[in-house]
Amino acid sequence: MVDPARSAALTVPLPEIRRLLPSAPATRCPDRHPAPPAGTAVRLGRVHARRVGRPRPAAGAPGAARCAPPRSDLNDLATRFALRLVEVMAGARPAGQLSRHTTHTAYGELALLVRRGALRPAAGGSRPVVRGVYDSAPAPGVLEVCARVDLGPRSRMLAFRLERHPRSQQWQCATVDAR
Template sequence: MTARLNRLAARPHLHPRASDCDRAGRRPLHPRAACAAAVAPPDDRDDDGARALAARFAHQLVEVLTGTRPSGQLMRHTTLDGYGQLASLVRVGALRRGGPADRPRLGPVHDRSPSPGAVEACVRVDLGRRQHMVAFRLERRGPAGQWRCTAVEAR
C-alpha cells in the first residue's frame, strides 16, 4: 500500500485534488468540465462587454449592408430568421453608397438590454449626404451561450 501511495505522489496529475472533484467525490469526465464552475453562466453579462460586442457587430453589419463584406461571413453569428432579414436587406440595397468615395461613418451605438440574455442596439450610418439607421437584436443562444443576431432592420 505504501509503494502505491509513493507512486501516486510521484505522479500528481494522476490523482484528483479535492477542488477537481464534484460533491460526490467523482472526477469530471472531461478536463474542461472542471472549469465549468469558474465560467459565469450565460445570463450574467457585464454592460461593457455587451456594449463592445454591439459596437463590433454594428461595424460588421454595416460592412455587409454596404457591400464591402460578404454576407456569408455573418452567417454563423445569426439565427436563420436574422440571416434571412439580413439577406433581404442586402438584396434590396438598404444602404446604397452614392459613389466609391462614400465610406460609411458610424455614429455612436445605442444599446439597451430588455432581458438578461438579450441586447437591442441601433446605430446611425452616414453615407455621403444620406443618413440611415440600422437596428439589430443580439441574444444568447445554444448550450454555450453564444451571442447571435436574431433581427435586423435598416432604413
C-alpha cells in the first residue's frame, strides 16, 4: 500500500511547455552581423572559440548566410533545452515531450539514458540542479552545449548538440550524453 504523504512528495508538477526558439528570420542581413576575420578569437557565451574557415559571402551573393539569431537567444535556447533534458532524465517529465525536438538517434540515446537512470535522484535524495550551462557554436546552425548538474553531493555533466533542421529551420537535438 502506498503512503499518501510519500506519493504526494514524489509527484512533481510539470512546467509549462514552450516552443524552444522561433524560426530564423526570412531576411538576410550579413551587414548587421558582420563576421570577424578568420583566425580571430570570438567570445561565445562563456566559451572561447576560434573562427576557422572561409569568410562569409558578400550580401546578395548566392549562398549568403541567413542572419544568425542574437547570441543571447542561443544562450537562452541552450539553457532551456538543458533544463528540459535534466527534467526528463530525473523522471519529472516524460521523454515523449522532447520527441519533436530530437532526431531519431538522439531520442534513442535519451531513452537509454532515462532507462539507465543517469540523473535520477536516489530515494529521498535531492533533485538535480543545473549549475552552469556552457555553449559553443562550432559552425553555422550548430550549437554544442555542456551543462553541469549537481545531484546531491556529486556533480554530473550533460552534453548535447543542437542543429538546425535544413527545411523547417527549427533546432533539434542531434546527440545527447550524460556522465
